[in-house]
Amino acid sequence: MSGARRWIAGAALVLCAGLATALTPPADSTYDEFLVGDGAAAAGRTLSASLTGATFARTVVSSDGDWRADGHWLIVELTASAPRSEVDAEVVLATLHVGGTVFQASERVPDTLAKRQLRVGTDTAGVLVFELPDDVTDGTAQVRLSTAYSTPQLDDVLVLSLPLDDLPAASLVELSEPMVGTR
Amino acid sequence: MRAGARRLVRALRDPSSIPLWIAAVAALAVAVPFVAFGGLDPATRAPLPRGTGDAVRTSLYEVTVLHAELTDKIEEQYLSADDGEDLLVVTAVIENLSDVPVGIVQTVDRVRSRLAGSSTPLIDLVGVEATSGPSAWRDESVAAVVLQPRVPAEVRIAWPVPEGSFPDGSVAIDVYDAVAQGGQVILSSSAITWQRTEPAARVTVRVDP
Numbered sequence: 001m002s003g004a005r006r007w008i009a010g011a012a013l014v015l016c017a018g019l020a021t022a023l024t025p026p027a028d029s030t031y032d033e034f035l036v037g038d039g040a041a042a043a044g045r046t047l048s049a050s051l052t053g054a055t056f057a058r059t060v061v062s063s064d065g066d067w068r069a070d071g072h073w074l075i076v077e078l079t080a081s082a083p084r085s086e087v088d089a090e091v092v093l094a095t096l097h098v099g100g101t102v103f104q105a106s107e108r109v110p111d112t113l114a115k116r117q118l119r120v121g122t123d124t125a126g127v128l129v130f131e132l133p134d135d136v137t138d139g140t141a142q143v144r145l146s147t148a149y150s151t152p153q154l155d156d157v158l159v160l161s162l163p164l165d166d167l168p169a170a171s172l173v174e175l176s177e178p179m180v181g182t183r
Numbered sequence: 184m185r186a187g188a189r190r191l192v193r194a195l196r197d198p199s200s201i202p203l204w205i206a207a208v209a210a211l212a213v214a215v216p217f218v219a220f221g222g223l224d225p226a227t228r229a230p231l232p233r234g235t236g237d238a239v240r241t242s243l244y245e246v247t248v249l250h251a252e253l254t255d256k257i258e259e260q261y262l263s264a265d266d267g268e269d270l271l272v273v274t275a276v277i278e279n280l281s282d283v284p285v286g287i288v289q290t291v292d293r294v295r296s297r298l299a300g301s302s303t304p305l306i307d308l309v310g311v312e313a314t315s316g317p318s319a320w321r322d323e324s325v326a327a328v329v330l331q332p333r334v335p336a337e338v339r340i341a342w343p344v345p346e347g348s349f350p351d352g353s354v355a356i357d358v359y360d361a362v363a364q365g366g367q368v369i370l371s372s373s374a375i376t377w378q379r380t381e382p383a384a385r386v387t388v389r390v391d392p
Contacts, residue, residue: 028373032373067323069323071334093292095284095292100282101282101283101332101333102282102283102284102332103284103331103332104284104291104292104329104331106329106331107324107325107326107327107328107329108321108323108324110325130331131331131334132331132334133331133332133333133334150290150292150293151292151293151373
């Protein structure tokens with residue numbers, strides 16, 4: 001092997017080693033959550049849910065009229081149920097992923113589906129409400145649902161995709177309590 | 184000696200030393216502005232003095248202190264001061280400039296923002312030792328406050344402090360800059376901690392009794 005070839009082979013090996021290092025997932029990724037579903041409906045180990053609608057609103061009012069707030073709100077309508085067990089069957093962590101930013105269903109809003117007991121075999125229809133900056137109006141968002149307080153390890157997270165581009169925008173949306181059994 | 188100096192002058196005037204002159208001028212062109220614009224100043228900087236209603240922007244969040252008052256009871260939050268203590272309630276607008284939701288006192292999902300109520304809080308009372316951990320809430324709060332990315336939120340933070348902590352009628356609050364650090368040793372690499380760095384500003388606010 002001539003001197004030049006030796007150098008080229010050495011450089012190629014170093015590049016390969018760098019590539020292998022870059023492509024190796026981090027050790028912690030063996031504990032990552034499992035993202036389940038990519039359409040309007042998804043079913044996982046602890047939850048199943050489907051999107052039924054979504055609206056932007058400037059003002060949100062609670063069902064009893066006691067609470068109202070202005071802002072840029074996204075109201076996501078969905079139905080959810082428990083696939084196997086009603087123990088701990090509730091949407092606890094609901095996030096909206098859009099353009100690299102993550103929002104959490106607002107803790108300010110009453111009457112939402114968050115932390116409601118879900119039933120096996122019977123859908124509960126309700127809303128999740130997200131408070132967003134004014135410029136979040138387009139693109140495709142993902143609604144991610146799980147039953148844990150923080151993103152679980154080695155467990156399912158439902159992913160529902162929600163195109164924001166053609167959503168209706170209302171000036172005021174009055175919320176209503178979640179309803180069990182809409183089928 | 185004089186012969187050496189003469190030889191040096193002759194060498195410097197020689198056409199072959201022109202590259203040396205160009206290099207020297209280039210080095211000066213970099214060095215002079217560097218020094219003139221403060222390149223050799225000490226790296227630490229004093230926190231900027233700020234007052235009521237001034238926004239303090241750090242790399243991860245922005246805070247505007249609106250109001251501070253002393254009280255002994257906040258009924259809707261079931262908070263009350265012990266004997267010999269007061270509650271210092273600070274009203275502020277906080278905007279989360281990161282791209283994930285964070286809490287003020289609590290951890291939200293996998294992010295520990297530690298804005299208040301840790302051993303190294305980002306919003307810290309100066310010269311006053313809170314007797315126990317602070318609470319944070321919004322007007323309608325029933326759950327822990329979550330600051331959504333880029334959505335300013337008006338929040339209240341209450342610290343229990345010894346009575347008579349503010350003899351001059353004002354409180355100073357240090358606002359620290361922070362960096363988001365991933366991968367704490369015990370937690371997984373997906374956990375993020377806001378680690379405080381330099382003080383960004385010292386906000387001085389009148390305390391209403």
